[in-house]
Amino acid sequence: MKHSRVSPLRLLFLLALVSSLASATHGQEADDGVVSSPPRPPSNLRAVDYPMDKGEKIDLTWDLSLDDPENVSTYLVYRSRTDKEIEKKIADDRKKFIDAVKTAATEGLFGEGWKDRMADLTQEQLTHVREVRSRAAERAETTFSSDPTSEDNVYKFLGTAMPGENEFVIDKLDGKKSYTFMVKAVGTDLSQSAGVVTEVGLTPVLQWFDGEWNTSGGRFWLSIIILVFCGAVVFWILRARSGKPIRVRKIAGLEAVDEAVGRATEMGRPILFVPGIQDMNDIQTIAAMTILSHISKTAAEYDAKIEVPTARSLVMTTARETVQASYLTAGKPDAYNQDLIYYVTDEQFGFVAYLSGMMVREKPAACFYMGAFYAESLILAETGNHVGAIQIAGTAMPAQLPFFVAACDYTLIGEEFFAASAYLSGSPEELGSLKGQDVGKIIVVFLMFIGITLFTLAALTSANPGLSSIFRNMGDFLKNVILT
């Protein structure tokens, strides 16, 4: 059995045990006077690289001490420190030592609780305190010594194993360093055996896939979930290519795109499209570009002017390509004017200031806010509302949704925003991806349901600890292992 994880209660007990051990010196007999000898050490310590991990774990096994289980209360596991770690350990010790000396010196002068009385001290006394402390520190500096090769400095305590256990998984190692390991047995009287050490240093090896399915932090389960989800999306895309048309729920905000563009046409005013204030590496900006391509195509058909100020130059370049191609598709390549797609500034509020001014001056008849927005959302939407534009917003920034909802005519909320491209293009493949997305939703709902059921059952069966803990463990496994 591998025991990298221990229950909290046991951990507490062991910690208490270890701390008491730390205060006891090696090889000394216990205080109660009972004469007993330390247990014989475990033997044949072997370190093997842990399979299928991301190169941070080593598996340690040993043969049990011959006194196990009669005279063994626990095993202590250590690993060697790297040179840097040893340095740090010594530096820490030095600091602790100096601090202790300084505190002791001041206490000698002012008694305990001197800190509280600091405010009462006169300037003279304060100077005195400082002198005393710095002298103490100097003294401590010279007296402190530590042997970098001492076992205490070289080996770092990692954890414990119970009697009868002969395995331990060491985690969080550096894949570039080599380590040796040490295991000691502790007797019932807390006396310790000599340590058994691995002879050769071992470096954890990075495997090609992090396939730990039963511990948290691994990416095994995530990869499964992603495979299922992506598979569902791809499946539905492929199916949609040949299958019958997929129906989508009406989204008023997207139905209104033509209306907004039409309004701009009739009023002879420009359409404003703001693709958020994030760069192209934000998926929302990409989604905005896909929507822009549809809107600009409509605008081209209606012969309306579409203006796209951007906060990033890469977005500007992309938007230009997108709009140009849309004009081409609409059969009006001459009508395309790249000067209407321009860069303003990366600075959030500079961008907003520009947009507000421009909106008040040019009074666009339709405003689209698609992409990632922050505090500027309300400023933009209120200004647009004031100049009487039809406004359609779409964002995946939950914090900004309320502002858009209050001030815009239509708001694409979260996933609607991502569904927009599919909706507007109406292409079966894209609509298929929406169906795949629904599969993801079903998985989420299913997992939520299982989780809730397990924890509810655990709570309901609390009268029966065995059963309850089974449910709880299952729930924990779901929560901590599968879903991390």
Add this chain to the structure above:
Amino acid sequence: MKRTVPLIITFLGGVVLIIAYFIPYTQAWGEKAAVFFDVLAAIAFVLGGGNLLKNHLKKVSDRVAGWGYSVICLVAFLVTLTVGLGKIGVNPNTQFSNYAWSGVYDQVGSPFWWLYEYGFKPLTATMFAILAFYVASAAFRAFRAKNFEAILLLGTAFIILLGRTYAGVVLTGFIPDDSAFSGLKLENFTVYIMQVFNTAGNRAIMIGIALGVASTSLKVLLGVDRSYLGSGGD
């Protein structure tokens, strides 16, 4: 061809990032990809600056309505650029005192710092502060108890508005702290609403968004949705 190459790059980039996440050995690849993007984005700064200049110069030369603003914009842009890039008035770093430009561009007291402290900072703070006014006018206009949902939202808004200030403490101060009803004290109730109802709602939206993000990403990677490259859906 014009579309195939970007599609291939998108696909490869995406695949590398995904693989990098799951296969520890390739983890560095993902970071490399991110660096590539940073490099591109940095180069794009120049592009943006050039476009800005061109745009506003054109506005000025065409004397379009409001060209005066463009003049201000150009002057501000050029002055800031010169002062910042030239590190004018900046003392060299003490460690590299031989290099005139080794100082920090926004050193206290330098012209750039001055521009920042007395120009940029108050201006952006002003823009942000406008929010307070807009929130008030939007609330006045939009918070109408039109239907049940609206009434619910309205009630919650009042609780939160009061609970987030001392008014909440005063209004429900009569409820003793240790009584069974202490949860009804506005300040506690506010926290409860935020942590329970609001969190639940937000989680739902976030799950939807996350799935949307994943499926959109997948569409883009697989080239199903090419409209951002300007296919116009056709």
Add this chain to the structure above:
Amino acid sequence: MNQIDPDQVQVILATDCGSTTTKAILIQKLEGVYRQTHRGEAPTTVEEPFADVTMGVINSVTEVEELSGRKLVDESGRIIQPASGDEGCDIYISTSSAGGGLQMMVAGVVAEMTAASAKRAALGAGAIVMDVISANDKRKPHEQINRIRELRPDMILVSGGTDGGNTTQVVQIAELIAPAKPQPRFGKEFTMPLIYAGNKDAAPLIEKVFDESIDLSIVPNLRPKMEMENLGPARDMIHDMFLEHVMAHAPGYDKLMGWTDAPIMPTPAAVGNILQRIAKDKKINVVGVDIGGATTDVFSVFDKTFNRTVSANLGMSYSISNVCAESGMENILRWVHFDMDERELRNRVKNKMIRPTTIPQSKEALIFEQAVAREALRLAYIQHKEFATTLKGVQQQRTVGDTFSQEAGGQTIVDNMKLNLLVASGGVLSHAPRMHQTALLLVDAFEPEGVTHLAKDSIFMMPHLGVLAEVHTKAAVEVFEKDCLIYLGTCVAAKGLGKPDKLCFTFTLRGDTLNESGEMNFGDIRLLPLGPEETATITCEPSRNFDLGAGPGKKIEQEVRGGTVGLILDARGRPLRLPVDRPACQKAIAKWVDAIGLYPEPEEALV
């Protein structure tokens, strides 16, 4: 035209020159009330060999003369005006739809916005809209020019842009029309009337585009703002142009125009007019339908907004094939409660198409024809709902209550729950052997919700009254109430769907002759006798999922009006869903047919 003192008016003569028949009616003041007393009919004489519309008019009036014994036409073949003793009439008015009525082409910038407004103006003015040209109708300019050339409208209405808005595209549209040189339908030598009702800033530019071949008149913008539609000036101008150009060029009309006391109106405009008057007078919402051989007109007035649509391809004779094609034979057959041979039906349809005046000779044929009518009316009403919308392109003011239901602009304003009066006219509805059939046809096709009065136009008098309303509103309204409408009864229908045979609503009726209470289960329909001129008070309590107008599950109490049919309690649910499974559907229809007594056995059929 003479000045008329409304109080002195005793005799009114009205004619309607239809494409085939000219109908004349006589209205007289009897015991202080205006009543329609006599009517006459004669073939219309617009076309050769007569080529003078007044001949038909005089013929029909002569028939009235004979029936009433009142001399209306003098020796010179003129209508005698004003009345004196037993002779002549005080008011003479006429409408006209002869020669296919008023045919227009309209244009606007955006199909759903200014072009739609232009279409609404034209339809409201009683025109048939032949085509709508817009900047976004997906046709290439050359295709549009070709189309304009092909069409031979009576006049053209061009709109586009709000005031101060778009000019370029408005001018572009004008520039499409100008070179196309559209030819008017009548009289090649006359100039084409074109009404411009668009962006006022573009008007000077428009003037420059057209030469003398076009008679351009400029009226205030139809859409001065996106939020506002101002159809009045354009409609009036259409009427003026109708008289000035179209009528003036139709044979005999110049003479007729000299006789009338009010401008001659296109028939549908007159119908719209009277419905609007009634709706305004009684503060009700009205839907009127006129199903003809080739087209079906639907009129509606909801919340003071008037809309008219013409479903050009939905009719009972010339267009019957199209009805079958558009709705599908299976959809028609679902209204038939027994098996029919589809092959035979197709023959019947074709027969009706080439012999439009055929009247059903057997019960099967009648049932089938009425099934077709149901679908035709249903489709026409759907088209009407789609067209009768709020304005598109309007900024919406949102509140937090809209978070979960952001309705798009351009929603239909037709709300069956708000509908108070449904008026039927047109052959298949007016001439159904039993009024019960007309009533159920209306209920099945229009699916009224809540409490709705059903009526039919007795002898298609609405056009006459529509013009009369212009000169003598009181007389028009009185006649409309007393003689024009035949009240069929009232339909009380619950909105919502439920499980079969589960309670839909309970009702209690209190009236002079009818005192009854009972329960209606979902899927039931019931007819209670309530004669004409009788009223009763109905109290209904719907169950949770159903709405009778006060909200789901909420009780209503309302006065209902009787009629030749009676009171129809409809618990079949809304939207009305027929079982998909054929036998089940037949069973359901049979049950309903039985409940209403739609097609009784021959001995009692001839009521």
Add this chain to the structure above:
Amino acid sequence: MYEFLKNLDRRWVFLLMLLSVAVPILLNARFPEKPTGLARAVFNEIEKLNEGDPVLLAFDFDPASEGELGPMATAFVRHCAEKKLKMYFMSLWPVGPRMVEDALDRVVRPDFPDLKYGEDWVQLGYKSGYEAVIKVIVTDLKQLYTTDRFGASIDSIPLMADIQSVQDFSLVINISAGYAGTKEWVQYASTPYPDIILVAGCTGVQAPLLYPYIPEQLPGLLGAIKGAAEYEMLVLDKYGARDENGELDEPGKYFEGIRRMGPQLIAHVLMILLIITGNIIFFIERNREGSS
């Protein structure tokens, strides 16, 4: 009156808002604060630390949000200075370092002159790349930060000797006004590396989005001025100097959050009044429509 309110020009609303903010500021109104659980949690996380523990303070905000976040920055720095923690400042926002300087100017330089640069605190400065920076420095800080903000080699700074990565800090304090900010710190630091303890302060609009991460990934959170005021109160209670009457005797800069709660209170009350007025108009309007 009804007509006036029905078509109320929004500038009247703006004027009222201006007054409701300006008056309390001019009168210097100050209301007491009652710290809630989340502020206590933040406070306790810092209290738990020992003298000399390294703390990373990531200031991801800009002057625009200074009004909301400045006070908590002051309070955080003061708390760390009082606890004698080693402070490491960094930022993912270009102007972040300036915000750090501002906080230092307010707290460390005047009130803790003993603290030395490089020994007690260090300014790592701004790094571009948003969350990518976090991804890298959680495992290797020095890969990105080769110098401090002033160009000095990182290895020459004594404070940096013990720091390999973000995991070496006893606590990460993040103050953020958006992207990249607390959410990214949660996603890329405290979630994959549960040993990293993260507390945060954020703007009011962001707070609701961060609640889902409490308490596991984010033990404590200060939301906007309210959070700052509560936290200030806790810090002042514990470390504030008192006059002879036991009243807090501290310069105004340590009361900034509490002071700003005054305008907030009045503004909130104004909002409620506005909403109520709006609804009264709405109902009158509806009644009139219904009756007509």
